[in-house]
Amino acid sequence: MAEVGEFSRFARAPQLMGYSGMGVREDSSGSRTRRGGLTKTGNAHMRRIVMEAAWAYRHRPYVGAALRTRQARLSEEVKATGWKAQHRLHGRYRALLGRGKCQQHVMTAVGRELLGFIWAIGIRVEGDRRPSPTVAA
Secondary structure: OOOOOOHHHOOOHHHHHHHHOOOEEEEEEOOEEEEEEEOOOOOHHHHHHHHHHHHHHHOOOOOOHHHHHHOOOOOHHHHHHHHHHHHHHHHHHHHHHHOOOOHHHHHHHHHHHHHHHHHHHHHHHHHHHOOOOOOOO
């Protein structure tokens, strides 16, 4: 949150991925399109933190006591998105690793998708915190 500020300044999740430097490098000319690795031209601190968090998805989804305590103040919709993220990212990790991808590439893919979930939750939480418009009498 401290690195991003307001999530609403990003219209879509890929813009947040680009901000973090986890956007995909592209070299296009005419009908030819070549995609490469990460651009790494964004916020290096945020990229490192997301990649560290991505390693947690190696493990089976589980809500322990500490996580349950942290989630006590969150809305049900945010908790549901988080639970969906846990299952999807763990499944993506296992699927990519099962296809023989190198573990670093798998973690990068999981980290990019994690940023998408972070953006979705950030937008939702910001929407909850905005004051509702008052009706003039």
